Amino acid sequence: MDISDFEVRECPSSAVYIPNFITSEEEKRILSQISRAPKPKWTQLLNRRLINYGGVPHPNGMIAEEIPTWLQVYMEKINNLNFxxxxxxxxxxxxxxxxxxxxxxxxxxxLxxxxxxTITCGSYTVLNFIERNVTRSNDNHKYNNDDESLQRESLTHEINFKMLLExxxxxxxxxELYNNYLHGIDEVKQDVLCDKICNYENCERVHKVGSILKRGIRISLxxxxxxxxxxxKLKFC
Ligand SMILES: O=C(O)CCC(=O)C(=O)O
Structure with a gap:
């Protein structure tokens, strides 16, 4: 696979978008495994729920946990791209x-x-990108519990561009996209496709500006x- 074929060219450096990275069968398997995750594995937030596999990232170090074999398949697939x-x-x-x-x-x-x-399963979504205010310190990220200041930061900025994730x-x-841009997803039930979406030409399907996509349940890895x-380390005295 020549990765340069999948670069998103209409945005700052750098994004790679690979449509159909997994097959429909693999997608079904992922959705089925996730649907069987026991309820206590989930962390329920106000606007979504999540599961950490491999441990919970923490400034003092993540206590590494075994990752289920079914999930390791996709980690391997990504490792093979050598990113x-x-x-x-x-x-x-x-x-x-x-x-x-x-x-x-x-x-x-x-961290x-x-x-x-990110692998997307079950439904498409639209990811928004907002350039950071470079005068702010670089430590406003999700794991700081500094949600309010993040929202304040983003409210003062317009969305620079978007990506459609199929x-x-x-x-x-x-x-630059990791360090200098915030990414987020609007809390909406449907998206009107607009000309801020910068990866139409990388998509599997042909999408028309102005058309409406209704969101289903999306699982992202x-x-x-x-x-x-x-x-x-356990100490026995
Ligand atoms: O679901 C996604 O595509 C984005 C997830 C994300 O940004 C995160 O969990 O930090």
Whole structure:
């Protein structure tokens, strides 16, 4: 696979969008495994619910946990693209969005090797990108619990561009898009496709500006590398 064929050219550096990165069969398997996750695995937030696989990222280090084999298949598939250089993916965040749910604009911050890879399952979504206010310190990210200041930051900025994420696609964000742009998803039940979407030419289908897409339930797998990990040591006295 020549990755340069999948670069998104109409946005700052850099994004790679691969339609049909997984097959329909693989998508069904993922959705079926997620639907069987026991309720206590889920963390319910106001606007979505999520599961951490591999541990919970933390400034003091993530206590590494075993990742289920069915999920390792997709981590391997991403590792084979060599985006994490000598590192390997070791964390998967599963987000579930019902129609009308989204995620506030944020950056992923310093807990991760600065590359985000996301597989979309079940339904499309539209990701918004907002350029950061460069005069602010660089430490406003989701894991700071600084949600209010993030929202204030993003409210003062217009959306610079958007990306349409189709089911079974893989999106990879790095460089300027990781460091200098917030990404978020509007809490709406449908999207009117507009000319701010910058990856039409990378999409599997032909989409028309002005058409309306109704959202279904979307499961996203955000697969990343957490550099700082620890193993739990039990002391027996
Ligand atoms: O669901 C997505 O595509 C985005 C998820 C995300 O940005 C995050 O969990 O940090």
């Amino acid at each position: 994490f250089q000598s590192q390997k993916a070791n964390h998967v965040l599963v987000n579930e969005y019902l129609p009308g749910q989204g995620i506030m604009p944020h950056t992923d911050g310093p 991760f090797h600065p590359i985000i890879t 089911p079974r696609s893989l999106l990879i964000l790095k460089d 955000t697969i990343r590398h957490v550099p700082k990990t620890t193993t739990m």
